[in-house]
Amino acid sequence: MATALETPTSLQDPEEHSRPSVVAVEDLFKAFDGHVVLKGIGLTVRRGETLAVLGRSGTGKSVLLRLIVGLETPDSGSVCINANSIAALSLDGLNAVRMKMGFLFQHAALYDSLTVGENVAFPLEHHRRDLSKSERGERVNQLLAEVGMEGNLDKMPSDISGGMQKRVGLARALALEPEILLLDEPTAGLDPISSGEIDELVLKLQRERQMASIVVTHDLHSAKTIANRLAILDQGSVIVEGTFDDLQQSTIPFVQEFLSHS
Amino acid sequence: MNGQAITPSPEMLPAIPGHSSAHPPRPAIPTVGLVNGFFEWFGGLGTFSWRVLRAAVTPPYEWRELIRQLDEVGSQSLPLVALAGAAVGAVLSMEVRSSMARFGATSILPSAVVYSVIQEMGPTITGLVVSGRVGAGIGAELASMKVTEQIDAIEVSAINPYRFLASTRILACILMLPLLTVAADASGVLMGWVAQTLVQPISFHQFIVTGFAGSTLKDFLPPTFKTAVFGLIIGLVACFQGMRTRGGAEGVGRAATNSVVLASLFVILADVVLVKLILVVFQ
Numbered sequence: 001m002a003t004a005l006e007t008p009t010s011l012q013d014p015e016e017h018s019r020p021s022v023v024a025v026e027d028l029f030k031a032f033d034g035h036v037v038l039k040g041i042g043l044t045v046r047r048g049e050t051l052a053v054l055g056r057s058g059t060g061k062s063v064l065l066r067l068i069v070g071l072e073t074p075d076s077g078s079v080c081i082n083a084n085s086i087a088a089l090s091l092d093g094l095n096a097v098r099m100k101m102g103f104l105f106q107h108a109a110l111y112d113s114l115t116v117g118e119n120v121a122f123p124l125e126h127h128r129r130d131l132s133k134s135e136r137g138e139r140v141n142q143l144l145a146e147v148g149m150e151g152n153l154d155k156m157p158s159d160i161s162g163g164m165q166k167r168v169g170l171a172r173a174l175a176l177e178p179e180i181l182l183l184d185e186p187t188a189g190l191d192p193i194s195s196g197e198i199d200e201l202v203l204k205l206q207r208e209r210q211m212a213s214i215v216v217t218h219d220l221h222s223a224k225t226i227a228n229r230l231a232i233l234d235q236g237s238v239i240v241e242g243t244f245d246d247l248q249q250s251t252i253p254f255v256q257e258f259l260s261h262s
Numbered sequence: 263m264n265g266q267a268i269t270p271s272p273e274m275l276p277a278i279p280g281h282s283s284a285h286p287p288r289p290a291i292p293t294v295g296l297v298n299g300f301f302e303w304f305g306g307l308g309t310f311s312w313r314v315l316r317a318a319v320t321p322p323y324e325w326r327e328l329i330r331q332l333d334e335v336g337s338q339s340l341p342l343v344a345l346a347g348a349a350v351g352a353v354l355s356m357e358v359r360s361s362m363a364r365f366g367a368t369s370i371l372p373s374a375v376v377y378s379v380i381q382e383m384g385p386t387i388t389g390l391v392v393s394g395r396v397g398a399g400i401g402a403e404l405a406s407m408k409v410t411e412q413i414d415a416i417e418v419s420a421i422n423p424y425r426f427l428a429s430t431r432i433l434a435c436i437l438m439l440p441l442l443t444v445a446a447d448a449s450g451v452l453m454g455w456v457a458q459t460l461v462q463p464i465s466f467h468q469f470i471v472t473g474f475a476g477s478t479l480k481d482f483l484p485p486t487f488k489t490a491v492f493g494l495i496i497g498l499v500a501c502f503q504g505m506r507t508r509g510g511a512e513g514v515g516r517a518a519t520n521s522v523v524l525a526s527l528f529v530i531l532a533d534v535v536l537v538k539l540i541l542v543v544f545q
């Protein structure tokens with residue numbers, strides 16, 4: 001394909017096309033105090049697929065993720081998870097959907113009054129009361145090991161670096177074995193080795209659990225490694241979407257500029 | 263401890279409704295903005311209360327968090343409340359003595375101290391001290407959780423923050439206030455006796471017997487239990503201010519200050535209503 005794909009649904013692989021989309025965002029508009037941030041965003045992610053969302057700071061990438069998980073409500077447009085619009089859901093219904101989503105906040109948002117271990121245990125304590133205390137403890141250790149944070153169980157979030165907080169946040173996001181992963185700059189503030197490890201983990205989750213992920217990132221290398229498709233946001237719209245190769249062949253000046261500066 | 267907090271400065275009041283929106287346009291006529299802000303604030307509080315109530319009465323119940331909050335509220339406030347109660351008891355004893363002496367009626371001093379402390383000063387002082395200590399504590403804690411997205415994190419974990427954070431803290435305030443009031447009363451009466459016996463020796467037993475002579479539970483229970491309403495006000499206002507915070511570290515400071523100012527103010531206003539109500543119902 002010579003030119004960049006501008007319609008989110010166009011995919012090259014016909015087999016992929018048949019899989020239902022897990023996350024489908026359609027014509028999303030969102031303004032804050034009259035300042036329009038998102039102007040008609042449309043994106044889909046299928047099972048076992050990773051979409052990387054790129055764009056300059058302040059273009060509304062975090063807002064997009066917050067809309068998908070229902071932390072903000074759109075001014076118009078819809079967010080569908082497993083083909084159900086989340087706007088139509090009651091709080092209980094929305095919570096049932098949220099249990100299937102793992103969310104990593106841009107600044108980790110760890111509970112600062114709880115230790116690292118307690119942070120990761122928090123979702124388990126509320127939703128997996130079927131597990132014994134020791135089973136939950138084991139699960140916490142396993143999750144922390146997955147993100148390379150074993151041995152930091154009793155540290156407070158304020159005593160670890162920003163990059164480490166992100167990894168703990170990722171472990172917490174994975175606690176309930178979500179089907180959908182929404183990661184807001186997972187590798188920002190990480191050294192190259194750790195960020196490589198996070199990429200590995202995301203790939204593994206995609207492979208082994210057929211997880212659908214949306215990853216907001218500034219790290220083009222990481223995006224290229226983990227994502228099946230990339231979307232670049234600018235001034236509230238998806239200006240280009242496709243594989244890394246598609247993007248490289250795009251003739252849109254902003255895309256070329258974006259790729260050359262990354 | 264918070265004279266500045268109890269009397270809001272004039273520029274303070276418009277700021278309270280104002281920070282609900284990021285950049286409120288300057289109203290042409292200030293009073294219109296003030297009135298709008300006033301109704302907006304109470305409207306917001308109403309919605310908030312409804313959400314908390316609905317979350318609080320439905321399972322799952324957050325017992326562990328409730329117990330943690332009971333401990334927090336109690337241990338934070340107990341020393342302060344006891345100290346404030348003691349000071350009030352001593353002051354009352356000295357002042358009652360000087361005015362009674364003029365009429366040669368010092369024999370009623372124990373009951374004057376006991377009644378003043380238990381019926382009014384103990385509950386009010388407790389309400390105000392807890393407004394300052396716990397109101398600021400909860401306001402700042404929740405505000406900082408809000409601006410660092412920790413409350414959002416609770417929400418995306420499919421946990422209701424109105425249940426987990428707000429209902430537990432409010433209930434802890436409601437339950438602890440009467441207990442803290444008893445502590446304030448006890449240390450007030452004790453210090454009232456100490457101040458008295460230093461001038462004119464009287465046994466503690468004698469002080470208590472004459473102090474409580476002819477009184478019934480009806481005199482003491484309603485003023486003590488009315489403080490549960492103070493607890494409700496403090497918890498509700500602080501949680502509301504905390505959870506609606508915006509705008510970084512500055513917003514956190516503002517939430518804490520506003521929690522204290524509004525909680526203290528409403529505690530005093532509620533006291534007027536409650537005192538009248540108790541007089542009507544129990545006399």
Ligand SMILES: Nc1ncnc2c1ncn2[C@@H]1O[C@H](COP(=O)(O)OP(=O)(O)O)[C@@H](O)[C@H]1O
Pocket residue numbers: 032033037055056057058059060061062063064284
């Ligand atoms: N709750 C909010 N209130 C007002 N403005 C907001 C809010 N959340 C985000 N914004 C604005 O939306 C824009 C996009 O923000 P964000 O999604 O964080 O950008 P980024 O792409 O860097 O993640 C910014 O201009 C930000 O100021």
Ligand SMILES: [Mg+2]
Pocket residue numbers: 058061062063106184
């Ligand atoms: Mg962002």
